[in-house]
C-alpha cells in the first residue's frame with residue numbers, strides 16, 4: 001500500500017515544488033512506484049515533470065469534483081519515470097465549487113484509496129496556503145514533509161504549520177504527522193544558516209532529515225526544461241542530494 005506524503009509549507013518560494021518533483025524522480029530512480037499529485041493551480045510541478053498543463057485532458061480538478069478517477073486522469077511521464085496527476089488554472093475554481101459539496105476535504109483521500117496498491121509513494125505538492133486544496137492534501141496523507149530554508153524567520157513560520165497539522169490530526173486525520181523537516185537551498189558558508197540548522201535540530205531532533213539539499217543552480221534551471229534536476233542533470237550536487245533524500249525516505253517508511 002502506498003505511503004502518502006504532502007510537501008507543505010504555507011510560505012511561497014521555499015522549495016515545495018522543487019522537493020516534490022525531485023523526490024519523485026529520486027524515488028523512481030531507486031525503483032519505487034510513484035504518483036505525483038499537483039495540488040497547486042499554478043501547475044509548476046506538472047510542467048516540471050514534463051507534462052503540459054495546457055494540453056491535459058483530465059486533471060486533479062476532475063478528480064476532486066468526482067468526474068474522473070485517478071487512474072483516468074494520471075499520466076505517466078516517460079522522461080521522469082513517475083505518474084503525474086496534474087493541475088492547471090482550472091483547479092483554482094475547485095476551491096469555490098467544493099464549498100457546496102459534502103465531505104469536501106476528503107475528496108482526494110477517497111480518490112487515492114482506489115490506486116493505493118499501485119504505488120509505493122504518493123507525493124502531493126501543496127499550494128502556499130492553508131486552503132481547501134491543502135486541506136485535501138493533509139487529509140489524504142500519512143505524513144508531511146516540510147521543506148524549509150534556514151533563515152531567521154523560518155522557525156516562526158513553522159509554528160502556524162505545526163498548529164494546522166495538529167488540528168487536522170485531531171479532527172480529520174489521525175494518521176497525520178510531520179515526517180520531517182527538510183533543509184533546502186542550504187549554504188554552509190552562511191553562518192546564520194548553520195545556526196538556524198543547529199536550532200532546528202535542537203528543537204525537532206530526529207524530525208530533521210539527515211539529508212541536506214544544497215543551493216544549486218542546476219535545480220533552479222531544470223524546470224525551464226520541463227524536468228526535475230534529478231533527471232535534467234543527475235551529476236549535479238543538488239540532484240545527488242535528492243537521490244540521497246529518496247533513499248532516506250525509503251528507510252523512513254520501513255519504520256512507519
Ligand code: ADP
Pocket residue numbers: 011012013014015016017018019044128184185186213214215216217219220221223238
Ligand atoms: P515553492 O513551490 O515552495 O513555491 P519552488 O520549489 O518553486 O518553491 O522554489 C522557489 C524557487 O527556488 C524556484 O525558482 C526554484 O527553482 C528555486 N530553488 C528551489 N530549490 C533550490 C535549490 N536547492 N537551489 C537553488 N534554487 C532552488
Ligand code: MG
Pocket residue numbers: 016017018040044126
Ligand atoms: Mg510550488
